[in-house]
Amino acid sequence: MVQEWDVIIVGGGIGGLSCAHFLRRAGFKIRVLERSPGLNEVGAGLQLAPNAQAAFKEMKLLDDLLPLGWPMHKVELRSTRSGLLATMEAGAEPLLAIHRAQLQKLLARDLGSEILQFGVNITAMREEGDRVQVTLQNGETLTGKLLIGADGLRSQVRSQFFPPVTFRYSGTSSYRGIAQAPGLLKDPHVGAEIWGPGCRFGYSHITSAEIYWYLTFDSPPQEQRTPAACHAHALQLMESFPEQKPIVERTNVAHLIHTDISDIKPTANWVRGRVALMGDAAHATTPNLGQGAAQAIEDAWALGLTLQKFDAEPIALEAYLAVREDKALWIVRQSWSFQSICHLKKPWQQSLRDFCVKHVPAGLQKASFARMYKPEVGLSHP
């Protein structure tokens, strides 16, 4: 059986689901094909910056989103060597810390099974004339005017339609977890990132009782460890952050996530004919700025606007690339260069870095945040 759609989206992560919302609002007939069998209940936290929250406002989901997360009024940057380096005070829109599963559940909530299909295995994709065709393992074939690859870092859509990219391993790996720790922090609305020797620890509440944390450390890639071994290693690394060690101690070991940190070397090869990439599939970034999901959501917003203007035609995808390329790749570059200063080991390097960070001109810092937090989605959006 062949089914006809305006847009087929491969990948039902944060980017793909947001894209479904924007395109549905613009009146398109869409289908999201997600490989996993259902929504994942496990996962870590995420910080949603004001640019991402602006997109939720546009999707008319902000009022539902805010009670699911935890506002952060202040984020401190510290180092184990020099103490407080900088403070980011929230303006009118605080960062929202939220469990990733809650975010995905909200985005999936009212899409319905006629839009969002789980447990999908794609066996073939091709562009033919003015249509794209996607064949599934169950024999179904879907035809669409456009195909969007929102299928993450190791995108199948990218492998099929685009030249190979360069994956860059950052030299660091990460553990992420959620601790049951009500009352542990003096002010639950203040989060922090602390730079230690060869490692870094960050945390923030995501609910009144739960603290999301991450720990990044120098490591060769693809080291396999059991959850218990990850926890033991994390506790060992926390010797550098003794005050915060109870957070890691109070973590459910079974849900600890171990991820190597990689990105895609910046490339603007995201659009070809009737196929486009978005989110991590197009411009995966290291998580140093907490902007990966936010950029995927901005992509979705931009696609909604360009398709609304140009219809489901290749010209809309070209317009989308023109709108998004500069900012998304700027984030990848900024984040990559930030990486090199977080894990310094030599005391003199740490002291010099800490001095420089403390003395970054306020205007420069402000301009950088202003660019990061302003949605770059083009067309009618100011």
Ligand SMILES: Cc1cc2nc3c(=O)[nH]c(=O)nc-3n(C[C@H](O)[C@H](O)[C@H](O)COP(=O)(O)OP(=O)(O)OC[C@H]3O[C@@H](n4cnc5c(N)ncnc54)[C@H](O)[C@@H]3O)c2cc1C
């Ligand atoms: C340690 C860490 C911390 C982070 N912290 C933050 C943060 O605080 N704030 C922030 O904004 N970002 C953060 N990010 C980045 C953020 O997680 C990603 O940028 C974001 O999830 C990208 O969304 P996406 O939808 O493009 O891709 P993904 O989230 O990877 O989603 C891709 C989806 O596609 C599906 N899929 C894959 N292949 C196929 C296929 N062949 N067929 C069908 N479906 C497929 C997958 O199952 C998945 O559901 C962090 C990332 C890491 C690693």
